[in-house]
Amino acid sequence: MIQGNFAVAQSGGPTAAINATLLGVIKEAISNGRKIYGMVNGILGAVNNNFVELNSTFEKEENCELLKLTPAAYLGSCRFKLPDTDEKKELFEQIFENFNKLNITMVLYIGGNDSMDTVKKLSEYALKNGKNVSFVGVPKTIDNDLMGTDHTPGFGSAAKFVATTVSEIARDSAVYANPSATIIEIMGRNAGWLTAASALARSKTSSAPHLIYLPERPLSVKQLIEDVKNCPEKNIIIAVSEGIRNENGIYFSNLDCNLSHDEFGHAQLSGSASVVESIIKDNFGIKTRSVELNVLQRCSSHFASLTDLDESVMIGSAGVKAILEGQTGIVMGFNRIGDYKIEIISNKATDVANLEKAVPSDYIAENGHDVTEKALKYLSPLIMGEPQMITENGIPKHISLK
C-alpha cells in the first residue's frame, strides 16, 4: 500500500455524473483513512497551489448524497493542455513541489481525452525524474468517444436526457393535424453516440425519431430530401448530430443554402439542425422547427441515469484502490459482461489518450438514417433507473465549493 495523501481533480467539459465519480474517489480515500485534497480547476490547482481539503465536508453523509446529484464539476474544471515533459520542466517541478508540500503521493484525474494526456505526461515525468507520485485517470464524457472502455461515465445520463426529451418533443409536435418537421440537434461533432441514443425515445406509443443522422455517415442534401419525402409520418421528428457532413465532408452547419426567414425577418441559422430545417422548409413548405439541446445535455441532472451515477461512483472508488496498490499511468474503464453487468478494468494512459471512438458501422442502419438493433442493445442498459432527488424550494438542491 502506497503511503501519503490523495489529490483529485476534474477536467474538461462537465457532465451530470462527474461529481458522482468525485464522490467515489473521496469516499474510498476516506475509508482508507487518508487525507484527500481537491485541486481547484483541474491541473491549474496544482500549478497555482490551489487545493481544498475534502475530508471534513464529505465525512457528512448528507453532503455525499448532494454531491452525487449535483451536475457540473464541484472542484471546477480547466481546458489546459500540459506541454511536453521535456519542454517546460519548471512547470512540472512546480506541480510536484506543490504536491510535496501536502504529502500528496496519489493523484486521481477525472476527465476526457485531453485529461488522459495529462495523466500520461505527469506519470511519465514522475517515473523519469524519481518523483514519488502516482497518477490514475478516471474517464468521463457525455460524448462516449473514449477508447478502452465499454462506455464512459456521464454518457448514460446525457443519453437518458436526450431520449426523454426527444420523446417529450415528439408528443408536443404531434398535437396538430397539419404536417410538420421538428429537427433536434444533439451534441457530438465527430462521434454520434448521443444522437444514436435518441432512438431510445421510441416506445409502444411513439415511433419518433423517424430519421437519425450521425456524423459517421455522410449525408447529401439530395438524400435528406429523399428521406423526408419517403417518411410516412405526418409530424416528422429528425435527430441530427451537430457534426453531420455532406458527401464532400462539409459540415451542414457551414452549408451555404438559401436560408429561410422567420416572421421577424431574420435568418434562422446557427447549427446543423437550423440548416436541415431550412432545407426542409424550402423543399416541402411544411411547418418546421429546430431545437438545439445545447448544454442541457451535459448539465441536466434532475432525471439522470441511476445506472450511470452508480457506475460513476464505482469507477472513482476503483481508481483509488488501483493507485493504492501501486498503479500509475493508467486509465480506468468498464468492461461489459453479458447483458448487463459491468466490471472495472484499466488501460495504459499511453494506449487511450488522444484517441476517439466513433460509432461502429454495424450500429448504423444500412439506409443511413437509423441505428441497428445491435446499437439499441448496447445503449439501452445505460439509461436505466433514476435517483431520488433532494429538493429545496421546488428545485434540486446542489452542493457547491464556494
Added chain:
Amino acid sequence: MIQGNFAVAQSGGPTAAINATLLGVIKEAISNGRKIYGMVNGILGAVNNNFVELNSTFEKEENCELLKLTPAAYLGSCRFKLPDTDEKKELFEQIFENFNKLNITMVLYIGGNDSMDTVKKLSEYALKNGKNVSFVGVPKTIDNDLMGTDHTPGFGSAAKFVATTVSEIARDSAVYANPSATIIEIMGRNAGWLTAASALARSKTSSAPHLIYLPERPLSVKQLIEDVKNCPEKNIIIAVSEGIRNENGIYFSNLDCNLSHDEFGHAQLSGSASVVESIIKDNFGIKTRSVELNVLQRCSSHFASLTDLDESVMIGSAGVKAILEGQTGIVMGFNRIGDYKIEIISNKATDVANLEKAVPSDYIAENGHDVTEKALKYLSPLIMGEPQMITENGIPKHISLK
C-alpha cells in the same frame, strides 16, 4: 342537474399539465355516471364529427395515472379561430348537429386565450338559437397571461422547468476560471412570467440568474452594457424573455447589430438571447453562450410541478361540476387564499377572452434587471413538489390516442 353526455377538447399550445386537466374532466364525468367523448384536434373534432369515446380507456386507473404524466395534448389540438356567430351560420349548425348525434349537452373546452373566445362564441350561439348545449372553459397556458385567474394551469410546471434548468446551466457555466456570460432565452413575447420564474433558480449556493430582463420593461443596449459591466460575477447568467424590446419598442431579435461569428464562420443569431450574446461578446470580449429553452419549456414533464398537476386535475373536475349545475359561457379560474391555498372560481367568458395579463410593475425591480420579493412570493408556491414518474425502458411512459 343537466342531462346528457359530455364532450371535452384541448386547444392551443400544449403544456405539461393540459392532460392533467383532461383527466380531471374525464374522472368527474365518469363519477357522475355520464358518457364522455373527446373532440379530436379541438373544435375541429366537432366540425368534422371526429369524436372518441373516453369512458372505456379511463375507467382503468393505470391509464389515468399515465394521462396525468403525459405532456402535450392527448386529444390533439388546433389553432382554429371560430368566425363570428352570425357570419358562418352553417358551420355552427354543423357543430351542434354533431353534438346532437351523440346527445352531447355539455362541452368542456381546455385552452388559452383564443380558446376562451371559442367558449364565448359557442355559448352565445347556443343561447341565441335555442341549442341545448352548455360550454365551460378551463384555462391552460405556460405563459400565465390569462385574466380572471391567480395563475394558469401549466405555468407552474413550465416555471419549475425554467428554474431547475437555469440552476443546472449556472453550475455548468461556473466550472471554468475564466469570465463568461451565458444568456438563456425564455418564452413569453409580451408577458414575462416565465422569465421572472428564472429567479426561482437561486439558492443558498447560487445567486444566478444575475440579470433578468422581461418584455414589460424596455431595455436599451446602453443599459444592458452598463448592467453587465456592473455585475460582480465572474460567470454571469442572464435570463432574457424572447420578447425583450429596446427603448424604441424594437424587439432585440430584430436589432441590426454587428453579429459575431463562431469558429465555423457562420453568424450566430436567431432570437433575443443570440443578439444579447453578440452585444456582450463585442463589448467585453469574454466567452459567451446563448441557450434557447425552446419547446422544452412547455413539453418537459418528467420533473413537473406536482402542485400544478394536482391543481390542473382539480380545475378540470370543477368545470364538470359547474356545467352539471347549469353554468354556461364561463371560464374556470383560481383564487389564492393566504400563502398558499387555492379555491376555484369562475368568470364570464366575455370578461376574460382575448385579454392578456402582463407582469405587474411592482413585481419588477426598480433597476429593471430583477424581480421583487413580492414576485418571488407569488411564484414560489407554484413549483412545489414532483410527481412519481412511471418509466418504461428508462424513459417516462406516456399514453397516446393512436
